[in-house]
Amino acid sequence: MHFTGADILSVKQFDPDSIARIFAIADQMQPYAHRKKRTRVLDGAILGNLFFEPSTRTRVSFGTAFNLLGGEVRETTGMESSAIAKGESLYDTARVLSSYSDIIAMRHPKAGSVAEFAEGSRVPVINGGDGANEHPTQALLDLYTIKKELEHNKLGIDGMHICMVGDLKYGRTVHSLSKLLSMYSNVRFTLISPRELSMPDDILSMLDSAGHKVHITEHIEGSMDADIVYQTRIQQERFATAEEADQYRGKFRLNNEIYTRHYKPNTVIMHPLPRDSRAEANELDNDLNQNPNLAIFRQADNGVLIRMALFALTLGVEDLLQKYETDV
Numbered sequence: 001m002h003f004t005g006a007d008i009l010s011v012k013q014f015d016p017d018s019i020a021r022i023f024a025i026a027d028q029m030q031p032y033a034h035r036k037k038r039t040r041v042l043d044g045a046i047l048g049n050l051f052f053e054p055s056t057r058t059r060v061s062f063g064t065a066f067n068l069l070g071g072e073v074r075e076t077t078g079m080e081s082s083a084i085a086k087g088e089s090l091y092d093t094a095r096v097l098s099s100y101s102d103i104i105a106m107r108h109p110k111a112g113s114v115a116e117f118a119e120g121s122r123v124p125v126i127n128g129g130d131g132a133n134e135h136p137t138q139a140l141l142d143l144y145t146i147k148k149e150l151e152h153n154k155l156g157i158d159g160m161h162i163c164m165v166g167d168l169k170y171g172r173t174v175h176s177l178s179k180l181l182s183m184y185s186n187v188r189f190t191l192i193s194p195r196e197l198s199m200p201d202d203i204l205s206m207l208d209s210a211g212h213k214v215h216i217t218e219h220i221e222g223s224m225d226a227d228i229v230y231q232t233r234i235q236q237e238r239f240a241t242a243e244e245a246d247q248y249r250g251k252f253r254l255n256n257e258i259y260t261r262h263y264k265p266n267t268v269i270m271h272p273l274p275r276d277s278r279a280e281a282n283e284l285d286n287d288l289n290q291n292p293n294l295a296i297f298r299q300a301d302n303g304v305l306i307r308m309a310l311f312a313l314t315l316g317v318e319d320l321l322q323k324y325e326t327d328v
């Protein structure tokens with residue numbers, strides 16, 4: 001893949017070589033992200049950070065990543081504070097905002113909206129989540145985390161066994177991660193969800209065509225040898241009513257007792273966050289917070305590295321980091 005000037009809209013754009021390239025640049029970002037060194041490689045550049053749906057990690061880590069490379073961030077949050085609320089099209093919004101920025105990161109509740117916006121944009125656009133469709137930067141940081149955590153357990157991505165649990169219908173992170181994992185060899189998927197919230201057929205077909213083993217179940221039993229358990233939240237915002245979402249909440253909890261009974265002692269615990277910590281949901285209990293296999297905050301930390309790498313690559317400065325480096 002040629003990164004410079006490219007939009008990042010879907011994980012389908014990548015192949016294992018381009019993913020390896022992103023991960024290698026992410027590794028190089030560690031001293032800057034950990035404040036051991038400073039680089040001003042994006043001095044004078046502006047990120048337009050447009051979030052038309054709630055976000056903590058994605059929005060702030062995009063901004064942090066850009067700041068750590070020396071650039072500045074302009075934020076628009078919520079439809080109501082944008083002229084979209086007056087009926088302006090995504091195309092017009094993109095034409096205008098792309099003259100104010102060098103690159104744009106965007107989240108929007110409608111599937112396909114970020115690609116629609118990118119058609120009007122004169123600068124690269126990165127998808128920060130479009131409805132239930134995709135969340136490509138989350139999938140990259142998830143895969144980067146999986147790689148690091150499995151290396152620690154002396155395992156690799158090829159041949160791994162992952163359990164994805166919860167709302168697999170509306171959870172865009174599991175859609176994007178499944179598509180990324182389909183590019184590797186002999187990955188075993190155990191998909192645990194209520195039947196009504198099962199993984200979409202197009203993703204199941206993709207996994208099947210790529211030769212991966214997929215086990216679909218409504219029960220946690222059978223996940224004993226999983227290398228990764230990836231819990232998800234019931235995506236209330238995608239249901240017609242809160243009552244409809246309520247019937248699925250709390251069905252697939254993971255707590256210390258369930259983890260100990262159903263998983264290996266070194267199964268890595270992941271969740272894209274936010275986890276729903278209300279008593280009626282609680283899909284990932286606080287009693288696992290001290291478990292060394294809980295990777296959820298390492299996942300969130302890795303988001304900065306991955307987003308720094310994507311900014312460097314799409315703006316074509318990945319080889320100039322050291323030229324603009326100073327000591328802290």
Ligand code: CP
Binds near residue numbers: 055058129138274
């Ligand atoms: N994982 C994730 O997308 O989190 P936010 O909704 O907080 O951005």
